[in-house]
Amino acid sequence: MRNKLLIASILGGLIASGYALTFSAPVANAGGLKNAKIYPKNTNKKAIKKDMKALSKALGVKCDYCHTMKALDKDSEMKEKARDMMRMMKAANKTLKAQGFEKSITCKTCHNGQKIPKY
Ligand code: HEC
Numbered sequence: 001m002r003n004k005l006l007i008a009s010i011l012g013g014l015i016a017s018g019y020a021l022t023f024s025a026p027v028a029n030a031g032g033l034k035n036a037k038i039y040p041k042n043t044n045k046k047a048i049k050k051d052m053k054a055l056s057k058a059l060g061v062k063c064d065y066c067h068t069m070k071a072l073d074k075d076s077e078m079k080e081k082a083r084d085m086m087r088m089m090k091a092a093n094k095t096l097k098a099q100g101f102e103k104s105i106t107c108k109t110c111h112n113g114q115k116i117p118k119y
């Protein structure tokens, strides 16, 4: 059931807006994350990597913009900024949903391939 929800949320997001972060859709029996403050700790590694690829593309960066590649769980200043953005986005999408809007925002909505959004 949860797997189905995750797939539905990924596909829904892909169709609606390029991609969807899978913040609140953990997959049972997954490998588990070592240092997750936003994603549920039991998030499937494949699912988070898919999200990470999408958000890297949205910002026009490679993984090492935020990560030490030898230890992806290690924190960095940029990772903390990204977490703040995830919190902001999650809150905005919750508000949109509560107000009856169908679409949600993603990193790409604002960043559109830029590290710092250009308006
Ligand atoms: C803009 C910053 C940013 C970029 C770029 C990025 N990540 Fe992340 N990544 C994060 C943040 C923030 C977290 C922690 C999420 C949390 O706290 O729940 C994370 C967590 C992870 C984790 C989980 C680590 C653990 O066990 O706790 C993996 C694996 C990962 N990223 C892989 C990647 C890969 C692979 C790429 C490139 C394709 C990438 N990331 C690009 C910000 C980034």
Ligand code: HEC
Residues within 6 Å of the ligand: 055, 059, 078, 081, 082, 085, 086, 089, 105, 106, 107, 108, 109, 110, 111, 115, 116, 117
């Ligand atoms: C509502 C618009 C919006 C959304 C959605 C958004 N961002 Fe941002 N982001 C910004 C703005 C604006 C800044 C510049 C903030 C500043 O430094 O003044 C920024 C800055 C950042 C930075 C710091 C860049 C740097 O070099 O200092 C990171 C990292 C980042 N965003 C990651 C993300 C990620 C990852 C997502 C998706 C989870 C995301 N953002 C979603 C608007 C947004």
